[in-house]
Amino acid sequence: MVTEEQVRDSLKEVLVPGVGRDLVALNMVRGVGIADQAVNVTLASTALSEMAQDVVRAKTQVAVKKLPGIKEAQIDFVSPKSTELNQIGNVIAVMSGKGGVGKSLVSSLIAVALRRRGHEIGILDADIIGPTIPRMFGISGRPAGSDTGILPVVSKTGIEVMSMGLLLPTEDAAVIWRGPLLSKAISQFWEDVVWGKLDYLVVDLPPGTADASLTVLQVIPVSGIVIVFTPQDLTTMIVRKAVNMARKMNTPILGVIENMSYLYVAEIDKRMELFGRSKGEMMAAASGAPLLGQLPIDPELARLCDDGDIESYQSESFTAFARTLDSTLAAAPAGKREPGPKPD
Numbered sequence: 434m435v436t437e438e439q440v441r442d443s444l445k446e447v448l449v450p451g452v453g454r455d456l457v458a459l460n461m462v463r464g465v466g467i468a469d470q471a472v473n474v475t476l477a478s479t480a481l482s483e484m485a486q487d488v489v490r491a492k493t494q495v496a497v498k499k500l501p502g503i504k505e506a507q508i509d510f511v512s513p514k515s516t517e518l519n520q521i522g523n524v525i526a527v528m529s530g531k532g533g534v535g536k537s538l539v540s541s542l543i544a545v546a547l548r549r550r551g552h553e554i555g556i557l558d559a560d561i562i563g564p565t566i567p568r569m570f571g572i573s574g575r576p577a578g579s580d581t582g583i584l585p586v587v588s589k590t591g592i593e594v595m596s597m598g599l600l601l602p603t604e605d606a607a608v609i610w611r612g613p614l615l616s617k618a619i620s621q622f623w624e625d626v627v628w629g630k631l632d633y634l635v636v637d638l639p640p641g642t643a644d645a646s647l648t649v650l651q652v653i654p655v656s657g658i659v660i661v662f663t664p665q666d667l668t669t670m671i672v673r674k675a676v677n678m679a680r681k682m683n684t685p686i687l688g689v690i691e692n693m694s695y696l697y698v699a700e701i702d703k704r705m706e707l708f709g710r711s712k713g714e715m716m717a718a719a720s721g722a723p724l725l726g727q728l729p730i731d732p733e734l735a736r737l738c739d740d741g742d743i744e745s746y747q748s749e750s751f752t753a754f755a756r757t758l759d760s761t762l763a764a765a766p767a768g769k770r771e772p773g774p775k776p777d
Contacts, residue, residue, distance in 0.1 A: 435500045437465045440472055443500055447492045450485045451577025452584040452627075454593070456493070458553065459629030460518045463511055471505040472497050477518055478510040480582030480627045486510060515582040519628045521555075523656040523762070525635050525687065526649055528679070530671030532640035535692040536661045537565045539728070540637035541743050543659065544592050546755035547762075548744075552632040555585060555593035557622050559649050560639040561615045564598030571741020575599055576626075583626045590744045595626050615639075616648040623653050633762075650682040657687035657765060659725065662716055664694055664708045669719065676720045688725035688761055689716050690754070696730045704729075723761055726754030 444456045456462050456476065464475035474493055478486055490508045497506040527540040537560060548554045558566040567573065570588045576599055577584045585593040597618060628634065636653065639645045649655065660675045662668045672689065679686050691713040695704045707730065717724040729750055737743050 435467060435472070435503055437467065439500060440465045440467065440474065440497060443496045444474070444493060447489065447496050449481070449584065450488050452593075453587045454591075454629060456489070457630075459627055460520055461627075461629070463513065470502055471507065472500070472503055473507040473509065475509045475511055478512050478581065479515055479518060480578045480584045482577075482579050485577070485579075512581055515625050515627045519626075519631075521628060521631045521634045523633050524653055525633055525762075526638055526653075526655045526658045526684070527635060527661060528638045528646065528658050528675050529640055529661045530674040531667075532563075534661050534663045534671075535728075536560075536640065537563075537637050538569070538734075538738065539659070539661045539690055539692055540635050541566060541569050541738075542728075542746070542751065542754070543758065544633075544635045545590075545744050545746065546751070546758055547633050547635075548590050548592050549755065550759055553591075553630060555628050555631045555634045556595070557619075557626075557634055557636045557653075558594070558596030558598065559619045559622070559645060560637050561597045561618050561645065562639065564596045564601075566594060566596045566637060567598040568741060569738045569743040570594060572599065583621075585626055585628065588744060592744075593628060593631070595622050613644075615645050619645060619648050620652050646678070647682075650678075650684055655684050657685040659687050660689045660716075660720060660722075661692055662689065662712070663692055664706065664710065664712050668712050668716060672716050672719055685765070686720050686722040687765060688723045688758075689713070689720050690725045691716070691727045693730050694727035723757070725757050725761060726750065728754060 441457055441462060444462055447456045449459055461477040463477055466473040493508050494506040497503055527536055529536040544554045544556050556566055558564050572586050572594055574586050576586055585595045586599055587593055636649055638649055658679045660672055662672050694711055695706050697704050713724045713727050734746055737746050
Protein backbone atom coordinates (compact mmCIF):
# COMPACT_ATOMS: atom_id res chain seq x y z
CA MET A 434 0.00 0.00 0.00
CA VAL A 435 1.19 3.53 -0.83
CA THR A 436 2.43 5.51 2.18
CA GLU A 437 2.02 9.18 3.04
CA GLU A 438 5.77 9.65 2.57
CA GLN A 439 5.52 8.33 -0.98
CA VAL A 440 2.67 10.71 -1.73
CA ARG A 441 4.60 13.68 -0.38
CA ASP A 442 7.69 12.66 -2.34
CA SER A 443 5.61 12.54 -5.53
CA LEU A 444 4.47 16.12 -4.92
CA LYS A 445 8.06 17.37 -5.11
CA GLU A 446 7.66 17.29 -8.89
CA VAL A 447 4.72 19.73 -8.80
CA LEU A 448 6.08 23.24 -9.24
CA VAL A 449 4.02 26.21 -8.08
CA PRO A 450 3.33 28.63 -10.96
CA GLY A 451 5.03 31.99 -10.61
CA VAL A 452 7.75 30.86 -8.20
CA GLY A 453 9.27 27.64 -9.53
CA ARG A 454 9.56 25.81 -6.19
CA ASP A 455 7.63 22.65 -5.49
CA LEU A 456 4.65 22.17 -3.20
CA VAL A 457 6.70 20.46 -0.50
CA ALA A 458 9.44 23.11 -0.48
CA LEU A 459 6.83 25.84 -0.08
CA ASN A 460 5.16 23.78 2.67
CA MET A 461 1.83 23.91 0.84
CA VAL A 462 0.94 20.26 1.45
CA ARG A 463 -1.37 20.52 4.45
CA GLY A 464 -2.66 16.96 4.63
CA VAL A 465 -2.61 13.52 2.97
CA GLY A 466 -5.27 10.86 3.33
CA ILE A 467 -5.04 7.34 1.86
CA ALA A 468 -7.86 4.82 1.53
CA ASP A 469 -7.46 1.74 -0.64
CA GLN A 470 -6.83 3.00 -4.16
CA ALA A 471 -7.73 6.65 -3.48
CA VAL A 472 -5.64 9.53 -2.16
CA ASN A 473 -6.92 12.83 -0.80
CA VAL A 474 -4.44 15.71 -0.76
CA THR A 475 -5.15 19.00 0.99
CA LEU A 476 -3.12 21.94 -0.31
CA ALA A 477 -2.77 25.58 0.69
CA SER A 478 -4.27 28.05 -1.75
CA THR A 479 -2.39 30.94 -0.13
CA ALA A 480 -1.03 33.39 -2.75
CA LEU A 481 -2.43 31.29 -5.61
CA SER A 482 -4.84 32.76 -8.13
CA GLU A 483 -7.79 30.66 -9.25
CA MET A 484 -5.95 29.83 -12.47
CA ALA A 485 -2.84 28.79 -10.51
CA GLN A 486 -4.98 26.59 -8.26
CA ASP A 487 -6.41 24.83 -11.32
CA VAL A 488 -2.90 24.20 -12.66
CA VAL A 489 -1.67 22.90 -9.30
CA ARG A 490 -4.72 20.67 -8.88
CA ALA A 491 -4.24 19.08 -12.30
CA LYS A 492 -0.50 18.53 -11.84
CA THR A 493 -1.03 17.10 -8.36
CA GLN A 494 -3.58 14.59 -9.65
CA VAL A 495 -1.18 13.48 -12.38
CA ALA A 496 1.71 13.10 -9.90
CA VAL A 497 -0.34 11.11 -7.37
CA LYS A 498 -1.88 8.80 -9.96
CA LYS A 499 1.60 7.74 -11.04
CA LEU A 500 1.95 5.93 -7.72
CA PRO A 501 1.36 2.15 -7.88
CA GLY A 502 -2.21 1.09 -7.25
CA ILE A 503 -3.66 4.61 -7.04
CA LYS A 504 -6.65 5.19 -9.31
CA GLU A 505 -8.28 8.24 -7.75
CA ALA A 506 -6.84 11.53 -6.47
CA GLN A 507 -9.00 14.14 -4.74
CA ILE A 508 -7.41 17.59 -4.30
CA ASP A 509 -8.83 20.08 -1.80
CA PHE A 510 -7.65 23.57 -0.87
CA VAL A 511 -7.50 25.45 2.43
CA SER A 512 -6.35 29.03 3.06
CA PRO A 513 -3.86 29.31 5.93
CA LYS A 514 -1.93 32.53 6.49
CA SER A 515 1.51 32.84 4.94
CA THR A 516 3.10 32.76 8.39
CA GLU A 517 1.57 29.30 8.98
CA LEU A 518 3.34 27.97 5.89
CA ASN A 519 6.74 29.47 6.58
CA GLN A 520 9.35 27.30 8.30
CA ILE A 521 12.57 29.31 8.42
CA GLY A 522 15.47 27.81 10.32
CA ASN A 523 17.59 30.93 10.81
CA VAL A 524 17.28 34.62 10.00
CA ILE A 525 20.50 36.53 9.35
CA ALA A 526 20.26 40.33 9.30
CA VAL A 527 23.06 42.20 7.50
CA MET A 528 23.67 45.62 8.97
CA SER A 529 25.91 48.67 8.64
CA GLY A 530 26.12 51.87 10.63
CA LYS A 531 26.11 53.95 7.43
CA GLY A 532 25.43 53.66 3.73
CA GLY A 533 27.94 53.04 0.97
CA VAL A 534 29.85 50.17 2.58
CA GLY A 535 28.47 47.42 0.32
CA LYS A 536 25.89 45.97 2.68
CA SER A 537 23.57 44.77 -0.10
CA LEU A 538 26.53 43.26 -1.93
CA VAL A 539 27.57 41.34 1.18
CA SER A 540 23.97 40.21 1.77
CA SER A 541 23.90 38.80 -1.74
CA LEU A 542 27.27 37.09 -1.35
CA ILE A 543 26.15 35.48 1.91
CA ALA A 544 23.09 34.10 0.13
CA VAL A 545 25.18 32.82 -2.79
CA ALA A 546 27.73 31.21 -0.45
CA LEU A 547 25.06 29.39 1.56
CA ARG A 548 23.18 28.30 -1.56
CA ARG A 549 26.35 26.74 -2.99
CA ARG A 550 26.55 24.62 0.14
CA GLY A 551 23.14 23.17 -0.58
CA HIS A 552 21.01 25.28 1.75
CA GLU A 553 17.55 26.59 0.88
CA ILE A 554 17.95 30.38 0.92
CA GLY A 555 15.79 33.49 0.71
CA ILE A 556 16.63 37.20 0.69
CA LEU A 557 14.28 39.77 2.21
CA ASP A 558 15.39 43.14 0.88
CA ALA A 559 14.42 45.50 3.70
CA ASP A 560 16.24 48.42 2.07
CA ILE A 561 12.96 49.80 0.72
CA ILE A 562 14.42 53.13 -0.45
CA GLY A 563 17.43 51.69 -2.27
CA PRO A 564 16.55 48.14 -3.39
CA THR A 565 19.51 46.82 -5.39
CA ILE A 566 19.24 43.07 -4.76
CA PRO A 567 17.10 42.27 -7.85
CA ARG A 568 19.59 44.02 -10.15
CA MET A 569 22.54 42.00 -8.85
CA PHE A 570 20.65 38.73 -9.39
CA GLY A 571 19.29 39.72 -12.78
CA ILE A 572 15.68 39.43 -11.61
CA SER A 573 13.09 41.60 -13.33
CA GLY A 574 9.83 39.63 -13.07
CA ARG A 575 7.11 40.80 -10.73
CA PRO A 576 6.07 38.57 -7.81
CA ALA A 577 2.97 36.46 -8.32
CA GLY A 578 0.24 36.28 -5.70
CA SER A 579 -3.34 36.94 -4.72
CA ASP A 580 -5.30 38.66 -1.97
CA THR A 581 -4.14 35.94 0.41
CA GLY A 582 -0.38 36.31 -0.03
CA ILE A 583 2.67 36.95 -2.21
CA LEU A 584 5.07 34.50 -3.83
CA PRO A 585 8.77 35.47 -3.98
CA VAL A 586 10.72 35.53 -7.23
CA VAL A 587 13.40 32.85 -7.55
CA SER A 588 16.91 33.46 -8.91
CA LYS A 589 18.79 31.31 -11.41
CA THR A 590 20.24 29.08 -8.68
CA GLY A 591 17.05 28.87 -6.61
CA ILE A 592 17.41 31.76 -4.13
CA GLU A 593 14.04 33.28 -3.20
CA VAL A 594 13.97 37.09 -3.37
CA MET A 595 11.43 39.66 -2.23
CA SER A 596 12.26 43.32 -2.77
CA MET A 597 10.51 46.62 -3.34
CA GLY A 598 12.56 46.76 -6.53
CA LEU A 599 10.34 43.97 -7.91
CA LEU A 600 7.17 45.96 -7.24
CA LEU A 601 8.14 49.34 -8.70
CA PRO A 602 6.93 50.29 -12.20
CA THR A 603 10.50 51.03 -13.31
CA GLU A 604 13.93 50.32 -11.83
CA ASP A 605 14.67 54.02 -11.28
CA ALA A 606 11.30 54.91 -9.71
CA ALA A 607 11.79 56.69 -6.39
CA VAL A 608 10.18 55.47 -3.17
CA ILE A 609 9.26 58.66 -1.32
CA TRP A 610 7.75 57.33 1.86
CA ARG A 611 7.83 58.28 5.51
CA GLY A 612 9.03 55.92 8.22
CA PRO A 613 5.69 54.26 9.09
CA LEU A 614 5.09 53.23 5.47
CA LEU A 615 8.61 51.80 5.18
CA SER A 616 8.08 49.80 8.36
CA LYS A 617 4.72 48.51 7.10
CA ALA A 618 6.28 47.31 3.84
CA ILE A 619 9.00 45.42 5.72
CA SER A 620 6.41 43.80 7.97
CA GLN A 621 4.41 42.69 4.92
CA PHE A 622 7.50 41.16 3.32
CA TRP A 623 7.84 39.02 6.44
CA GLU A 624 4.18 38.25 7.16
CA ASP A 625 2.54 38.09 3.71
CA VAL A 626 5.21 36.36 1.60
CA VAL A 627 5.07 32.57 1.24
CA TRP A 628 8.73 31.73 1.91
CA GLY A 629 7.99 28.07 2.63
CA LYS A 630 10.80 25.94 4.03
CA LEU A 631 14.14 27.77 4.21
CA ASP A 632 17.36 26.99 6.02
CA TYR A 633 18.35 30.66 6.04
CA LEU A 634 16.60 33.94 5.31
CA VAL A 635 19.06 36.79 4.73
CA VAL A 636 17.62 40.22 5.55
CA ASP A 637 19.35 43.16 3.90
CA LEU A 638 18.77 46.01 6.36
CA PRO A 639 18.72 49.66 5.28
CA PRO A 640 21.71 51.79 6.37
CA GLY A 641 21.86 53.11 9.91
CA THR A 642 19.89 52.40 13.06
CA ALA A 643 16.58 54.18 12.39
CA ASP A 644 12.95 53.07 12.02
CA ALA A 645 13.34 50.43 9.32
CA SER A 646 16.13 48.56 11.10
CA LEU A 647 14.18 48.74 14.35
CA THR A 648 11.15 47.26 12.60
CA VAL A 649 13.15 44.25 11.41
CA LEU A 650 14.55 43.53 14.85
CA GLN A 651 11.16 44.03 16.52
CA VAL A 652 9.00 42.09 14.05
CA ILE A 653 11.28 39.35 12.72
CA PRO A 654 12.89 36.71 14.98
CA VAL A 655 16.44 37.42 13.87
CA SER A 656 18.94 34.68 14.78
CA GLY A 657 21.97 36.94 14.48
CA ILE A 658 23.48 40.02 12.85
CA VAL A 659 26.40 40.37 10.45
CA ILE A 660 27.97 43.86 10.47
CA VAL A 661 29.61 45.27 7.32
CA PHE A 662 32.24 48.01 7.39
CA THR A 663 35.09 49.47 5.34
CA PRO A 664 38.69 50.23 6.48
CA GLN A 665 38.28 53.96 7.11
CA ASP A 666 38.91 56.11 10.16
CA LEU A 667 35.18 56.52 10.83
CA THR A 668 34.77 52.77 10.99
CA THR A 669 35.16 52.42 14.75
CA MET A 670 32.31 54.83 15.52
CA ILE A 671 30.07 53.32 12.83
CA VAL A 672 30.57 49.72 13.92
CA ARG A 673 30.05 50.59 17.57
CA LYS A 674 26.69 52.16 16.73
CA ALA A 675 25.58 48.94 15.08
CA VAL A 676 26.98 46.86 17.94
CA ASN A 677 25.16 48.97 20.53
CA MET A 678 21.88 48.62 18.64
CA ALA A 679 22.27 44.85 18.37
CA ARG A 680 22.97 44.56 22.09
CA LYS A 681 20.06 46.78 23.03
CA MET A 682 17.77 44.60 20.91
CA ASN A 683 19.19 41.41 22.51
CA THR A 684 20.35 40.09 19.13
CA PRO A 685 23.64 38.17 18.84
CA ILE A 686 26.35 39.42 16.49
CA LEU A 687 27.48 36.52 14.31
CA GLY A 688 30.49 38.29 12.86
CA VAL A 689 31.87 41.32 11.03
CA ILE A 690 32.96 41.67 7.41
CA GLU A 691 35.43 44.21 6.06
CA ASN A 692 34.41 45.17 2.53
CA MET A 693 36.63 47.06 0.05
CA SER A 694 39.54 45.93 2.20
CA TYR A 695 42.11 46.22 -0.59
CA LEU A 696 42.67 46.20 -4.34
CA TYR A 697 44.82 43.46 -5.81
CA VAL A 698 46.75 44.47 -8.93
CA ALA A 699 47.73 41.25 -10.68
CA GLU A 700 50.17 42.89 -13.09
CA ILE A 701 52.48 43.88 -10.25
CA ASP A 702 51.31 41.22 -7.74
CA LYS A 703 50.53 43.84 -5.11
CA ARG A 704 47.72 44.53 -2.66
CA MET A 705 46.86 48.22 -2.36
CA GLU A 706 44.93 49.41 0.71
CA LEU A 707 43.06 52.30 -0.90
CA PHE A 708 41.02 53.22 2.18
CA GLY A 709 43.76 52.74 4.76
CA ARG A 710 45.09 49.84 6.76
CA SER A 711 42.73 47.01 7.60
CA LYS A 712 40.71 47.39 10.78
CA GLY A 713 39.26 43.91 10.63
CA GLU A 714 40.80 42.52 13.79
CA MET A 715 40.09 45.76 15.66
CA MET A 716 36.42 45.67 14.70
CA ALA A 717 36.14 41.99 15.55
CA ALA A 718 37.45 42.78 19.01
CA ALA A 719 35.10 45.76 19.38
CA SER A 720 32.07 43.66 18.44
CA GLY A 721 33.10 40.56 20.36
CA ALA A 722 32.47 38.52 17.23
CA PRO A 723 34.70 36.82 14.64
CA LEU A 724 36.03 38.47 11.49
CA LEU A 725 34.22 36.57 8.75
CA GLY A 726 36.20 37.93 5.85
CA GLN A 727 38.05 40.74 4.13
CA LEU A 728 36.57 41.29 0.70
CA PRO A 729 38.61 43.22 -1.89
CA ILE A 730 37.57 45.77 -4.46
CA ASP A 731 37.09 43.44 -7.41
CA PRO A 732 36.27 44.84 -10.88
CA GLU A 733 35.04 41.39 -11.94
CA LEU A 734 32.52 41.32 -9.09
CA ALA A 735 31.35 44.81 -10.04
CA ARG A 736 30.86 43.67 -13.63
CA LEU A 737 28.87 40.60 -12.60
CA CYS A 738 26.62 42.72 -10.36
CA ASP A 739 25.97 45.16 -13.21
CA ASP A 740 25.18 42.20 -15.49
CA GLY A 741 22.84 40.59 -12.94
CA ASP A 742 25.07 37.55 -12.60
CA ILE A 743 26.44 37.71 -9.04
CA GLU A 744 25.71 33.99 -8.62
CA SER A 745 28.59 33.22 -11.01
CA TYR A 746 31.21 35.00 -8.89
CA GLN A 747 34.35 33.07 -8.02
CA SER A 748 37.48 34.25 -6.20
CA GLU A 749 39.91 33.06 -3.54
CA SER A 750 38.74 35.74 -1.10
CA PHE A 751 35.10 34.75 -1.59
CA THR A 752 35.90 31.07 -1.13
CA ALA A 753 37.73 31.85 2.12
CA PHE A 754 34.84 34.02 3.31
CA ALA A 755 32.27 31.32 2.45
CA ARG A 756 34.29 28.71 4.37
CA THR A 757 34.54 30.93 7.47
CA LEU A 758 30.87 31.85 7.28
CA ASP A 759 29.83 28.21 7.05
CA SER A 760 31.90 27.17 10.07
CA THR A 761 30.72 30.18 12.10
CA LEU A 762 27.06 29.46 11.42
CA ALA A 763 27.56 25.77 12.18
CA ALA A 764 28.98 26.69 15.58
CA ALA A 765 26.29 29.28 16.37
CA PRO A 766 23.25 28.31 18.47
CA ALA A 767 20.58 27.00 16.11
CA GLY A 768 17.10 28.34 15.64
CA LYS A 769 15.18 31.58 15.69
CA ARG A 770 14.84 34.00 18.56
CA GLU A 771 11.92 36.10 19.61
CA PRO A 772 11.82 39.60 18.11
CA GLY A 773 13.70 42.20 20.12
CA PRO A 774 12.15 44.57 22.67
CA LYS A 775 10.86 48.00 21.80
CA PRO A 776 13.52 50.60 22.64
CA ASP A 777 12.86 53.25 25.23
